[in-house]
Amino acid sequence: MLRLVRAFVAALALVLSLAASARATEEVDLLLVLAADVSRSIDSAKFNLQRNGYAAAITNPKVMEAIKSGRRGKIAVAFVEWSGVTSQKVIIDWTLIGDAKSAQDFSSQIVEAQRPFADRTAIGSGIDFAVAQLARSPYTASRHTIDVSGDGTNNSGRDIQSARDEATAKGITINGLVILSETPLAWNADHTNPPGGLANYYRDNVIGGVGAFVMVAQNFESFGRAIINKLIAEIASQPAPARHASR
Numbered sequence: 001m002l003r004l005v006r007a008f009v010a011a012l013a014l015v016l017s018l019a020a021s022a023r024a025t026e027e028v029d030l031l032l033v034l035a036a037d038v039s040r041s042i043d044s045a046k047f048n049l050q051r052n053g054y055a056a057a058i059t060n061p062k063v064m065e066a067i068k069s070g071r072r073g074k075i076a077v078a079f080v081e082w083s084g085v086t087s088q089k090v091i092i093d094w095t096l097i098g099d100a101k102s103a104q105d106f107s108s109q110i111v112e113a114q115r116p117f118a119d120r121t122a123i124g125s126g127i128d129f130a131v132a133q134l135a136r137s138p139y140t141a142s143r144h145t146i147d148v149s150g151d152g153t154n155n156s157g158r159d160i161q162s163a164r165d166e167a168t169a170k171g172i173t174i175n176g177l178v179i180l181s182e183t184p185l186a187w188n189a190d191h192t193n194p195p196g197g198l199a200n201y202y203r204d205n206v207i208g209g210v211g212a213f214v215m216v217a218q219n220f221e222s223f224g225r226a227i228i229n230k231l232i233a234e235i236a237s238q239p240a241p242a243r244h245a246s247r
Contacts, residue, residue: 025140026096026138026139026140027072027139027140027141028072028074028075028076028096028139028140028141029067029070029071029072029073029074029075029141029143029235030070030075030076030141030143030144030145030234030235030237031075031076031134031137031139031140031141031143031144031145032075032076032077032078032145032146032147032234032235033077033078033079033080033130033133033134033145033146033147034054034077034078034079034080034147034149035080035081035082035126035127035129035130035146035147035148035149036050036051036054036079036080036081036082036149036150037050037081037082037083037121037123037126037148037149037150037151037152037179038081038082038083038115038116038117038118039083039084039118039119039120039121039150039152040083040118040119040120040121041121041151041152041181041191041192042118042150042151046151046179047115049179049223050149050179050223051110051111051113052111052224053223053224053227054079054110054227055107055108055110055111056107056224056227057224057227057228057231058077058097058103058106058107058110058231059100059103059104059107060228060231062228062232063103063228063231063232063235064099064100064103066231066232066235066236067097067098067103067235068098069236070235070236073098074096074097074098075096075097075098075141075235076094076095076096076097076137076139076141077092077094077095077097077106078090078092078093078094078095078133078137079091079092079106079109079110080126080129080130080133081115081116081117082122082123082125082126082129082130083116083117083118083119083120083121083122083126084117084119084120084121084122084125084156084157085120085122085125085156085157085158086125087116087117087119087122088125088126088129089116089117090133091109091110091113091116092106092109092110092113094133094137094138094139096139119156120155120156120157121150121152121153121154121155121156121191122154122155122156122157122158123148123150123153123154123157123160123163123205123206124154124157124158124159124160124162124163124164125156125157125158125163126148127146127148127160127163127164127167127174127206128158128163128166128167130146130148130167131146131166131167131170131172134146134172143173143237144170144171144172144173145172145173145174145175145209145234146167146172146173146174146175147175147177147230147231147234148174148175148176148177148202148206148207149176149177149178149179149227150176150177150178150179150202151178151179151180151181151192151198152181152191152192152198153190153191153192153194153198153201153205154205155191160205160206161205164205164206164207164208165208167208167209168208168209171209172209173208173209173210173211173212174206174207174208174209174212175207175212175213175214175215175230175233175234176202176203176206176207176213176214176215177214177215177216177217177226177227177230178198178199178202178214178215178216178217179217179223180198180199180216180217180218181193181198199214199216202214211237213233215229215230
């Protein structure tokens, strides 16, 4: 009996090892990290705007069509939230999305997860964290993209341009989705409304890599549409609309 148990355990370990190995070599069209800002300036309304926006966008028929149009018809996505220097968390780990069910499952997890923190705004640390997730992905792809959404400038942690440059040197593209604030913060107006505008700040400091672009959410109504357009551009590797395109 003991021999049978040992044989069963050994066989099970082999099956699990082979399954993990097969998963590790599975190729997808894109590795995409959705990196959402949950710093202090992100109030409840903006927080829910991001969560609900990504949840709805990933299941949008046009986004699914873009996924299906790829050579392999599937992508792998991880959803992370970031704030201060040591405040980053994987909300949803690497998930294969290639059909409506997998997209819906991913969407449901975004909505259900609790907010992890509300610290300062360390965009560079957020980029570093996203790069680390790409390095540990169990899937492989020729294109690696980080999708950074936020409503303010970097005010904590390492130099943001250095973080960006190190990421792009690895062949990673960083795109930005800027959430505009109609009313500047009373205690730090330049954080959400810097000179020249937040979109230009993201163009100069955050985005980089092949085909990198910034999209702008002017208000609550346009945020969902901006996410959909951004995901389609990233998945299909198409340039952003001219009015939002950057370097």
